[in-house]
Amino acid sequence: MIQLADVTKTFDRFPAVNGATMTVPKGAIYGLLGPNGAGKTTLLKLMAGILRQDRGTITVDGDEVWENIEVKRRILFLSDFVYFFPQATIQQMADFYEQVYPSFSRQRFTELREAFSLDVNKKIHQFSKGMQRQAVFWLAFSVRPDVLIMDEPLDGLDVFVRRHVKQLLIDEVVEREMTVVISSHNLRELEDLCSMVGLMAGGVVQLERDLDELRAGVHKLQLAFRDGFPDELAERLEIVHREVRGSIVILVVRGEKRRVEETVRAFHPLILDVLPLSLEEIFMYEMGGAAHVCETVVG
Numbered sequence: 001m002i003q004l005a006d007v008t009k010t011f012d013r014f015p016a017v018n019g020a021t022m023t024v025p026k027g028a029i030y031g032l033l034g035p036n037g038a039g040k041t042t043l044l045k046l047m048a049g050i051l052r053q054d055r056g057t058i059t060v061d062g063d064e065v066w067e068n069i070e071v072k073r074r075i076l077f078l079s080d081f082v083y084f085f086p087q088a089t090i091q092q093m094a095d096f097y098e099q100v101y102p103s104f105s106r107q108r109f110t111e112l113r114e115a116f117s118l119d120v121n122k123k124i125h126q127f128s129k130g131m132q133r134q135a136v137f138w139l140a141f142s143v144r145p146d147v148l149i150m151d152e153p154l155d156g157l158d159v160f161v162r163r164h165v166k167q168l169l170i171d172e173v174v175e176r177e178m179t180v181v182i183s184s185h186n187l188r189e190l191e192d193l194c195s196m197v198g199l200m201a202g203g204v205v206q207l208e209r210d211l212d213e214l215r216a217g218v219h220k221l222q223l224a225f226r227d228g229f230p231d232e233l234a235e236r237l238e239i240v241h242r243e244v245r246g247s248i249v250i251l252v253v254r255g256e257k258r259r260v261e262e263t264v265r266a267f268h269p270l271i272l273d274v275l276p277l278s279l280e281e282i283f284m285y286e287m288g289g290a291a292h293v294c295e296t297v298v299g
């Protein structure tokens with residue numbers, strides 16, 4: 001588990017991270033969402049022990065991260081720009097990672113050769129940008145870190161590779177409970193990947209939510225009644241959005257699905273359909289307090 005409590009990092013008196021608190025459970029894929037300049041990169045670097053916080057605590061499984069070699073060996077940070085040693089090949093970088101990370105698996109590196117189909121003996125800087133990103137993932141998955149922290153890592157990957165990388169990530173999490181933190185300014189990019197999301201703005205994590213809980217707590221209903229929509233039903237439901245299309249009423253309501261359906265059935269609807277809500281819609285309806293941030297990440 002990764003925990004940050006009241007973490008602050010200031011650059012030239014500017015607080016890039018300003019009292020951030022967040023919790024990433026073991027085995028979670030945590031999406032850190034926020035607009036440009038929100039402080040995501042700074043927060044991830046603090047979490048990985050690359051920057052030192054001015055205030056607050058950052059721990060992995062209870063151990064402080066800063067200057068803690070044992071903890072840092074368990075963490076891999078993938079920056080938003082690809083960096084390798086000049087002139088290095090994938091094979092040479094693999095040899096390097098093997099020396100630095102005790103968890104590096106040569107067997108996994110060989111297994112993944114087929115998945116990435118890049119020439120291990122070619123200089124990495126001679127690859128295209130997307131191929132260099134693939135090399136980053138190949139090496140990262142071979143390191144088998146306990147904690148993988150990634151700053152906008154999917155940029156530059158084509159749709160096919162992106163899907164493949166996401167699946168490999170999910171496999172690692174399912175198989176060995178790797179903990180993943182991944183930043184993005186776009187919810188859509190993460191919605192099929194994350195189990196949790198945190199919304200960051202102004203150097204603070206404003207909200208964090210479990211996505212399954214979020215999905216379970218809000219529903220879209222399509223309704224019709226013989227004599228029009230009963231006022232009393234409106235009073236019994238927690239309605240966050242209402243739309244009338246002729247004789248059909250579309251409602252977005254909060255609450256447990258079974259309860260909501262029972263409440264509506266008591267009024268004998270002619271039509272009662274529960275429609276799927278996209279994660280974007282849930283965000284817009286459920287994150288009222290941080291609606292301005294939602295708009296940027298929902299795009």
Ligand SMILES: Nc1ncnc2c1ncn2[C@@H]1O[C@H](COP(=O)(O)OP(=O)(O)OP(=O)(O)O)[C@@H](O)[C@H]1O
Pocket residue numbers: 011012014015016034035036037038039040041042043185
């Ligand atoms: N080394 C630095 N020196 C001075 N200011 C910095 C430094 N690093 C970040 N900042 C400032 O801190 C704020 C947060 O930057 P950060 O890169 O963490 O945001 P971000 O959420 O990752 O943004 P983006 O989505 O655009 O990458 C910005 O205003 C940025 O100018």
